[in-house]
Amino acid sequence: MNGDRDKILARIRxxxxxxxxxxxxxxxxxxxxxxxxxxxxxxxxxxxSQEEQMALFAKQSDLLRTEFxxxxxxxxxxxxxAGLAAAHGWKKLAFHPGALTGALVPHLPTDLEQxxxxxxxxxxxxxxxxxxxxxxxxxxxxxxxxxxTARSSGGRTLSVLPPHHLVIAxxxxxxxxxxxxxxxxxxxxxxxxxxxxxxxxxxxxxxDIERILVLGAHGPKKLTxxxxx
Amino acid sequence: MSTTQNQFHRDAERTTxxxxxxxxxRKALRGYEVKRDETKATFTDWQKARNVAANIKYxxxxxxxxxxxxxxxxxxxxxxxxxxASNSAQAREYILQLARDRxxxxxxxxxxxxxxxIHLNDALESEGYHVVESDLGEFIQQLKHEPPYHFVFPxxxxxxxxxxxxxxxxxxxxxxxxxxxLTMIARAFMRRQYIDADMGISGGNFLVxxxxxxxxxxxxxxxxxxxxxxRIHVALVGIEKVLPKLSDLALFLPMLAxxxxxxxxxxxxxxxxGARQPGETxxxxxxxxxxxxxxxxxxxxxxxxxxxxxxxxxxxxxNVCPIFKNIGGHAYGTTYQGPIGSVITPHFRGLQDWKxxxxxxxxxxxxxxxxxxxxxxxxxxxxxxxxxxxxxPVWWEKIVWxxxxxxxxxxxxxxxxxxxxxxxxKLHPLVLGGLFDPVRNWTKTRDFPEVAEESFHDxxxxxxxxxx
Ligand code: SF4
Numbered sequence: 001m002n003g004d005r006d007k008i009l010a011r012i013r014x015x016x017x018x019x020x021x022x023x024x025x026x027x028x029x030x031x032x033x034x035x036x037x038x039x040x041x042x043x044x045x046x047x048x049s050q051e052e053q054m055a056l057f058a059k060q061s062d063l064l065r066t067e068f069x070x071x072x073x074x075x076x077x078x079x080x081x082a083g084l085a086a087a088h089g090w091k092k093l094a095f096h097p098g099a100l101t102g103a104l105v106p107h108l109p110t111d112l113e114q115x116x117x118x119x120x121x122x123x124x125x126x127x128x129x130x131x132x133x134x135x136x137x138x139x140x141x142x143x144x145x146x147x148x149t150a151r152s153s154g155g156r157t158l159s160v161l162p163p164h165h166l167v168i169a170x171x172x173x174x175x176x177x178x179x180x181x182x183x184x185x186x187x188x189x190x191x192x193x194x195x196x197x198x199x200x201x202x203x204x205x206x207x208d209i210e211r212i213l214v215l216g217a218h219g220p221k222k223l224t225x226x227x228x229x
Numbered sequence: 230m231s232t233t234q235n236q237f238h239r240d241a242e243r244t245t246x247x248x249x250x251x252x253x254x255r256k257a258l259r260g261y262e263v264k265r266d267e268t269k270a271t272f273t274d275w276q277k278a279r280n281v282a283a284n285i286k287y288x289x290x291x292x293x294x295x296x297x298x299x300x301x302x303x304x305x306x307x308x309x310x311x312x313x314a315s316n317s318a319q320a321r322e323y324i325l326q327l328a329r330d331r332x333x334x335x336x337x338x339x340x341x342x343x344x345x346x347i348h349l350n351d352a353l354e355s356e357g358y359h360v361v362e363s364d365l366g367e368f369i370q371q372l373k374h375e376p377p378y379h380f381v382f383p384x385x386x387x388x389x390x391x392x393x394x395x396x397x398x399x400x401x402x403x404x405x406x407x408x409x410x411l412t413m414i415a416r417a418f419m420r421r422q423y424i425d426a427d428m429g430i431s432g433g434n435f436l437v438x439x440x441x442x443x444x445x446x447x448x449x450x451x452x453x454x455x456x457x458x459x460r461i462h463v464a465l466v467g468i469e470k471v472l473p474k475l476s477d478l479a480l481f482l483p484m485l486a487x488x489x490x491x492x493x494x495x496x497x498x499x500x501x502x503g504a505r506q507p508g509e510t511x512x513x514x515x516x517x518x519x520x521x522x523x524x525x526x527x528x529x530x531x532x533x534x535x536x537x538x539x540x541x542x543x544x545x546x547x548n549v550c551p552i553f554k555n556i557g558g559h560a561y562g563t564t565y566q567g568p569i570g571s572v573i574t575p576h577f578r579g580l581q582d583w584k585x586x587x588x589x590x591x592x593x594x595x596x597x598x599x600x601x602x603x604x605x606x607x608x609x610x611x612x613x614x615x616x617x618x619x620x621x622p623v624w625w626e627k628i629v630w631x632x633x634x635x636x637x638x639x640x641x642x643x644x645x646x647x648x649x650x651x652x653x654x655k656l657h658p659l660v661l662g663g664l665f666d667p668v669r670n671w672t673k674t675r676d677f678p679e680v681a682e683e684s685f686h687d688x689x690x691x692x693x694x695x696x697x
Contacts, residue, residue, distance in 0.1 A: 145494055197500040205448050
C-alpha cells in the first residue's frame, strides 16, 4: 500500500508536459570535476592552508559560542575535560567507544562516573548524564560546524541529549567547507552512508521569544570542541 | 465578497489598528533584515549563488517525477516506507492508521508546516493521542490554540509577559520576564516527552533524490530528539522538496540559514536516510515518509508560476514585505503567510476564494529581491489577479472600466467631467463615509485628495494665450 503513487505521478507528468519559462539566468553548474567541489566560487571564502582554515574554524566557533580548544595530545584534552567536570560539578559523563574517546576516558578523574553508550543503552540514564563525549567525521572551517554521523558519534542522541556536548577530533579531520565534507563522506562510506548525518553549528539555540538568543533550547547548552595533534 | 475575503478585511483592519504591536513587529523584522544583509555580505557572490540555487530547483521541479521515483527507490532500499498522499485526508488517515497499528500512545512533533496544512494535530487528538509540539514557538502556539503567526517564527508577535502568563496558566510555572527562564521551562517540560513518545513526527526541508534522504534544518535540537528517541519516525513532506544530489545541500543549507535568520548555518542540519541501520547504536525502528501533493500538482500545472514550487520556506519574503509588516501573519488566514502564501494559496485552496491576497500588495518587489531561489513572486501576484478576472469578471469593475473608456475616448466628455469634479467634491460631505459614498474605503482613514479647479489642459491654453 503506497497510496496514490500512480495518480500523483500521472498528474506531475501531465503538468510537466507544458515547459516552464525561465525567470533566472542559467549559470553552468560548477564542481563537476572531482577536484573542485561545487559552489566554492560563490559561498563565503575559505583560506587554502590548514592554518588559515583552523583560524577560520576558531573564529566561527567564537561567533557560535562553541568552546574551541587545541590540545597537544589526548592526555591534555582529558585534563581540559576534567577541569570542566570540576568547574560544573559533573557527576556522570557518557561516551561511545572509539579510538579517540577510548584513549581519553582512562585519563578522567575516577569520581566522574562513566556511561558507555552502546546498543540497547538506557535512555533515561543518558538523559541524567551531565555531558556526552563523542568523536566526529569532520570539522568544517567555513561554517564552524561539526559533522557527526550515527557511525562516528555513538548514534543519534548521545550528541544531543546531555546538556554539554564534548567533541574530540584530530587536526586532520578539518575540511574547508560543506562540499568537502560531503565528498569525504562519499569517499568513506560510498553508497552505505549512515542513517543519520548532522552538521552541528554551536550549542542548541532559540530566538523564538522576542528574538533574544537563548542557548540550550532542547539540545546541549554548551558545545566544546577539542582538537588534538 | 467571499467569507475568506471578509475575514481578511476584518482582521487586517483590526491588526493594523494595533499600533504598538505593529511597532514591535517592525522592529523584530528589521532585525532579521539587518542580520541577513550582514551574512549575505560574507558570500563571495550572493547573486550567482541565487542563480545556481534557482537553477537546481528548476531542475528538481521540472523533473519531479524522475527525482521522486529516485528518492523512493533509494529510501525504500534503506528500509524506509513511502506513502503518496493526494490530499490532507489521505495523509492524516495513513498516519492515524499507523499509530493504531503500532499501539502508539504518545506523539512528539517537531516543526512541520505540512502538518498545519493538513490539520494533523486535531485529527490525532480527536482519536485520543497525546500530541506535543516540541519547537518552542510551535509549543507556545499550541498552548495558545492559535496557528503559527509566521512560518519560520511561529510566535514572533508575542511578548515575554504574554508567554509567561500562558505558561503560568497552562504549565503552572512561576511568572518571569526572562526569555531564558521561559525557554528553560519549556525545555524541562519537553525532556520526558521525547523519551516517552512512541512516535516522532517531523517535516522536511529537502528530499535528497540521490541518496533517499530527508534533510531537516532547525536551531533548537528538538527535531533531532524527535527523530532520535521514539521508535517510529514519520516525516510529512511536500512532493516539491526534492534536490537532485546530496552535495546540493552544501549550497542550500547556508543559503537557507542566511535568507531565513541571517545565520551562516542553522544550528542543526540533519540528513536522515532510513531507520536505524544494522550496526548503529540507536534510532527508530521504522521510518515513514508521507509525500504530500495536496494540490501542489495544480501549481505545477501552471507553467508560468511553477517556479513557486522551488520555495524553500525561508521566510525572507515575509520579513521584507510591507503588507506583512502592517497586517501581521494571522490576518492572511492561511497556513503559508506573506507574499509566497499569497501566490500559492489560490492554487492550493481555490483562486476565487483567495484572490484577494494577491490584490493586497503594493507590488514593490521586495519579496522577489529577497528570495534566495529567485521566485518571481510579485509578478505571480499580478498573474493571479489576471487569472482571477479571466476566470470570473467582476461586474462593477466592468462598469468602471466601461465608464473610463467612454470618458477617455471623448474629449468633450472628459472636459465635462473635469468641470463637474469640483462640484461633486463640494457635495461629497453629504454622503461622506455613508453607504452612498463611492470612495468610503478610502475616506475611512484618509482625506480624499482635492480635485483641481482647473484642468491642466485649460491651464496650458491660458498660459500660451498670456505669453503671446
Ligand atoms: S518565496 Fe523565496 S523568500 Fe519567500 S519563503 Fe520561499 S524561498 Fe523564501
